[in-house]
Amino acid sequence: MSNDITTPTATEPTDAHTATGAVDAGTAQRRSAEIEEQLRRDPGPFRVLTGDRPTGKLHLGHYFGTLRNRVRLQNLGVDTFVVVADYQVLTDRDLADHLSEHVEDLVLDYLATGIDPERSTIFAHSAVPALNQLLLPFLSLISVAELNRNPTVKDEIAHSRQSAVSGLMFTYPVHQAADILFCKANLVPVGQDQLPHLEVTRTVARRFNDRYGTDGPVFPTPDALLSAAPLLLGTDGTKMSKSRGNSIALAHTADETARLIKGAKTDAERRITYDPAARPEVSSLVLLAALCQDRDPRDIAEEIGDGGGAVLKKTVTDAVNEHLAPLRARRAEYAADRAFLRKILRAGNERANEVAEQTLSEVRRAMGTAY
Template identity: 65%
Template structure:
């Protein structure tokens, strides 16, 4: 029973539907309202380009909201994972600075949130190896999110690190015993791997007392925000509007956004996904319902819709962009914030690894 699966899919990986995740997310929201201090949240991003509106409405605004409730929050700068599908660039230090500036500009507070970098937390990465023993090649091969990311990056072959990316992400979540991970629908397969790893580790090494919690998804109100080409908004696809974009850049990008030939604007995601995506983006920025935004534009057509959305985006992000410009001008300050977060994360990771070694009987003395 303790051996990892070797071919067939077990119930652990097949009984998770989006409806299950939604129900769990709803229960989690209630728990966070009543006792936020009982949970730890792990989230983060790869420093492979500027964060964009999809990131903001998918996870960033949730991070700030949850931070403000008092939840224990860890935000990862996943610099090691930049090499899953590319070479580590000379620009990496500057890319990390830019990511930190994005985080701080949207309201992530380093006094209340631990911001840390993969490459600086040795104990976290050491968890990766035992966790790999808990999943099968067949299970990893079925992960649709990894395949989508490989295709989006235009790769002809998948690296071993990309293939095992979900297990590395499990180490990210479990090193701090994370219970909450804010994600969109497309990231649920990754999170399910972390749940399986926690479950199997407990079953194999910690039967008497469950050591790792099974993390749950906290689903955002806009799980998938489309880019200007009608596909999922993504840094790798070049179809995103960056948080750092100027007002003119935003207007120009939105003017090229894909729509349709019908003049009257309606909110109908199933039949009019491109138009409805713009309506939704405007509604999110204005804190209104998509239906009310569509009704306001009415027969004004795509040009009027794009104008409304551009104005809404630029107004919503005006202060964030101003704050970001101030932050990126002081890189020393950004590095000091990251160093402090790394130290806090190191303490947590060292304690978790010590426990894992004890439970796995690999903490025996030498000499």
């Protein structure tokens, strides 16, 4: 398939994204709602880029926060590229030492949740040289000061536990721009906290087009598709995270899930209510059960009533295990054939390379470096 796509009005600059990099979240939310309506009417003009770093098995936060939405977009008919961002874990020695295993686990989780390699392109970052070659011209379009101001980079650095910041980590937003623009994605599903990262991509696209697009724009200016990702806390009451050891992985068995939920933090009040502000730990568990059963969390809390933490945790355990049963069955089936996982990656890498080579050729022509 060619990577030439019809750019819909959703890719035009909007008030949500200013030349200074400031992002108006309210305007971004309204624009995202408009795009959702366009997707329902005609998904054909859209191409999505999304993905994850292979740092361990995905968990329920990933599932309800992003994975289900990717499957939804795929099933709507949106051309979807899913990057396994293996280059982005090279800053962590422990993770890089087990990279092959982590990559396979990530592909397993993708397939188990319903990402279909016949309709979505799953590829590895490191396997697409032309994509990574875009990083050099893109870096010339962004200043060090602009990278220093990026709040997401600051947060990554603060939580990296590294004694020094590598150039790879510092330039991550520009590498992400290459991920998005190599396939000319015009839509990127993100949470609101990722808007500054996407703004770097939009800035790169605009500046490249202004500087080199004498025969017309080379890149679309991608829009954010803001997700209403639910806030699920980990079993210790803090943000669910692979690195904190407080998550419920999609790969966990039913018994492991029951044990983890049994040890989840709650509070001393017996009556169960849904009040995320005043009772975050209890409310997160109630929300998890509601998401699994596609119900209103307030109804779940009302049913449990004075049953207390024990009834709450049993309700959540039953809901999670029932919801994940078919996913776990698919995951076990795929896990029995590791060669198939590599085959999926090779096929995705092949398509991604074709797309990236075509884009790089356009970039070279625009820059006058097609010797």
